Amino acid sequence: MKTMLSKVAFILSLAVLWETVRIAGGYSELLLPGLLSVASSFWAERAELLKNALFSLRIIGTGLSTAVALAMLLTLLCMNGRLFPGVITDIMAIMHPLPGIAILPVAILWFGIGVKSVLFVIVFSAVWPLANHFYTGFRSIPRNQLEIGRNLGLSGLKLALSVMLPASFPHILGGLRSGWARAWQASVAAELVFGAAGGQGGLGWYLYKKRFMMETPGVFAGMLVIIAIGLVVEYLIFTTVENLTVRKWKVVAD
Amino acid sequence: MRRKKIFRAMSLLLVLLLLSSAGFILSGCGDRVQAGSTGKAQDSSGGEVIRVAKQFGLVYAPLMVAEKKEFFSKYGLKVEWVTLGSGGAVREAMASGKLDAAFMGIPPFLIGWDKGLPAKIAAGYTVSPVQLVTYDQNIKGIKDFRPEHKIALPSPGSVQHILLAMALEKELGDPKALDDNLVALPHPDGTQAMLAKKDVVAHFTTPPYLFEELAQPGYRVVLDGFEAFGGEFNFNVLLVTKDYHDRHPAGYAAFIMGLNDAMNWLNEHKMEAAELLAPEFKIEKEKLYRYLTSEGLNFTTAPYGLLGFAEFMKKAGYISKVPRDLSEIAWENVLAVVGKREGEPCQLEKMQLPR
Numbered sequence: 001m002k003t004m005l006s007k008v009a010f011i012l013s014l015a016v017l018w019e020t021v022r023i024a025g026g027y028s029e030l031l032l033p034g035l036l037s038v039a040s041s042f043w044a045e046r047a048e049l050l051k052n053a054l055f056s057l058r059i060i061g062t063g064l065s066t067a068v069a070l071a072m073l074l075t076l077l078c079m080n081g082r083l084f085p086g087v088i089t090d091i092m093a094i095m096h097p098l099p100g101i102a103i104l105p106v107a108i109l110w111f112g113i114g115v116k117s118v119l120f121v122i123v124f125s126a127v128w129p130l131a132n133h134f135y136t137g138f139r140s141i142p143r144n145q146l147e148i149g150r151n152l153g154l155s156g157l158k159l160a161l162s163v164m165l166p167a168s169f170p171h172i173l174g175g176l177r178s179g180w181a182r183a184w185q186a187s188v189a190a191e192l193v194f195g196a197a198g199g200q201g202g203l204g205w206y207l208y209k210k211r212f213m214m215e216t217p218g219v220f221a222g223m224l225v226i227i228a229i230g231l232v233v234e235y236l237i238f239t240t241v242e243n244l245t246v247r248k249w250k251v252v253a254d
Numbered sequence: 255m256r257r258k259k260i261f262r263a264m265s266l267l268l269v270l271l272l273l274s275s276a277g278f279i280l281s282g283c284g285d286r287v288q289a290g291s292t293g294k295a296q297d298s299s300g301g302e303v304i305r306v307a308k309q310f311g312l313v314y315a316p317l318m319v320a321e322k323k324e325f326f327s328k329y330g331l332k333v334e335w336v337t338l339g340s341g342g343a344v345r346e347a348m349a350s351g352k353l354d355a356a357f358m359g360i361p362p363f364l365i366g367w368d369k370g371l372p373a374k375i376a377a378g379y380t381v382s383p384v385q386l387v388t389y390d391q392n393i394k395g396i397k398d399f400r401p402e403h404k405i406a407l408p409s410p411g412s413v414q415h416i417l418l419a420m421a422l423e424k425e426l427g428d429p430k431a432l433d434d435n436l437v438a439l440p441h442p443d444g445t446q447a448m449l450a451k452k453d454v455v456a457h458f459t460t461p462p463y464l465f466e467e468l469a470q471p472g473y474r475v476v477l478d479g480f481e482a483f484g485g486e487f488n489f490n491v492l493l494v495t496k497d498y499h500d501r502h503p504a505g506y507a508a509f510i511m512g513l514n515d516a517m518n519w520l521n522e523h524k525m526e527a528a529e530l531l532a533p534e535f536k537i538e539k540e541k542l543y544r545y546l547t548s549e550g551l552n553f554t555t556a557p558y559g560l561l562g563f564a565e566f567m568k569k570a571g572y573i574s575k576v577p578r579d580l581s582e583i584a585w586e587n588v589l590a591v592v593g594k595r596e597g598e599p600c601q602l603e604k605m606q607l608p609r
Binding site for chain 2 (some may be wrong): 028029030031112113114208209211212213214215216
């Protein structure tokens with residue numbers, strides 16, 4: 001309750017600061033819109049915002065789950081084999097610093113203009129940090145824990161599920177967090193570059209449209225929705241999962 | 255516990271500091287604009303300077319001519335060309351005082367004007383064909399587009415988008431009927447997609463992209479911009495910000511004069527212009543000459559159809575108000591050209607109105 005209150009107070013003080021800066025600076029609505037006009041733009045466009053947000057979430061969900069599966073596959077290849085670890089870690093080292101949006105031109109050439117290209121960019125953006133975290137997680141499992149597991153007669157899937165997974169879960173969770181963030185960045189950036197194909201567009205396309213109609217309050221409303229979704233996912237999903245798993249297992253310190 | 259409190263207070267302080275510095279950056283921009291338009295607008299020799307957004311395409315030939323033939327420096331004006339990615343960025347740069355002048359279609363300008371963009375029309379800038387092209391033999395008119403047919407045009411709110419909406423309203427009664435079919439693509443990318451017959455079936459575009467597409471067998475025009483509009487209109491208009499117009503009358507006048515000189519020279523010397531500009535456009539001079547002399551293209555600074563889009567755009571919800579008269583959207587040199595006849599409006603006044 002107290003933390004809730006302090007969060008609300010923090011957001012309120014931000015709002016006050018925003019309005020103070022705007023009024024003191026005498027900015028026009030084109031440069032820095034007032035909170036009220038952002039709120040009214042949000043309310044007037046709520047149906048479209050919801051539609052676009054759902055579209056974004058769907059495409060990010062698809063992209064992220066594909067990326068997680070791919071990252072798992074890469075990690076497993078890394079863990080079981082002699083040749084693979086070197087090659088795959090090299091590939092990761094090459095690909096990881098490459099921003100997902102940089103491959104958009106190639107994506108458009110291969111997949112055309114539309115959802116497929118955006119999906120490709122999302123998967124590409126998310127898969128490297130995911131794989132990196134997973135691999136680090138599996139490698140950093142303490143040897144004695146594995147030995148204890150083996151001594152208890154665990155092997156194969158059982159060993160993986162009851163020893164390796166919990167031990168590396170903090171890293172996996174970290175990977176999911178950065179994968180999620182990169183997926184969002186990729187989807188919004190891709191839609192800002194070439195718009196969207198047809199009526200199917202996410203929040204990036206919403207920002208793009210509002211920008212071209214010079215509706216700055218609408219641009220801010222779109223950004224606030226993206227922030228709100230980020231907060232909800234962080235506090236409701238990631239924190240809950242964290243509390244139910246690694247904190248409960250005492251893998252990480254409180 | 256106490257340490258936690260201190261930590262929390264410190265982080266709050268840090269956030270406040272960051273935010274206020276963001277505020278300073280914003281206000282710093284404002285200061286620089288002021289300084290820029292007074293200090294920077296005169297170069298070391300005391301001549302005027304104007305910052306203009308540069309774009310690409312055949313309609314920018316007069317500007318290239320003006321540079322090559324030194325039509326601006328003749329009047330003591332130095333032009334700083336600024337290259338920006340899109341029309342949206344041009345408008346934003348004008349709003350934040352980073353640009354003094356830009357060329358833009360009438361509809362995107364009206365959207366900016368509606369939202370308080372401090373700029374007005376300083377001249378018309380060319381009249382150019384703009385047409386919707388398709389290669390799909392089943393599409394005979396705009397009512398033949400199906401939901402899976404994608405149409406490329408430069409951006410939402412562009413002149414192409416509004417023309418399409420105008421035609422849709424006339425034929426189907428719904429200006430937004432094809433909004434879900436639109437793909438926002440810059441002209442060159444749209445042409446590439448059209449020639450590859452990939453992703454899009456139609457492209458709303460202008461010369462030289464228009465000519466390149468129509469030169470292919472089976473590519474034809476579905477919708478003509480002039481027909482959709484019901485007359486001729488400036489493809490672009492020259493916008494000058496209020497700040498520059500008010501503070502630099504000499505620079506303003508010099509830019510208009512240089513532009514007039516360039517248009518006139520181009521019209522008088524198309525062959526020479528083709529030779530001069532062929533390396534810039536990276537095409538053969540014969541081809542460029544054909545483009546420059548093609549049907550419907552008019553290099554002019556006269557105002558055409560300035561008020562013609564506003565009423566439709568308001569009705570369709572793209573803008574919230576309509577200019578009461580030309581003086582709300584154009585500077586005095588344009589108003590003087592159009593004139594104000596007592597009684598019935600004159601020919602030039604009628605040309606600015608919707609039909």
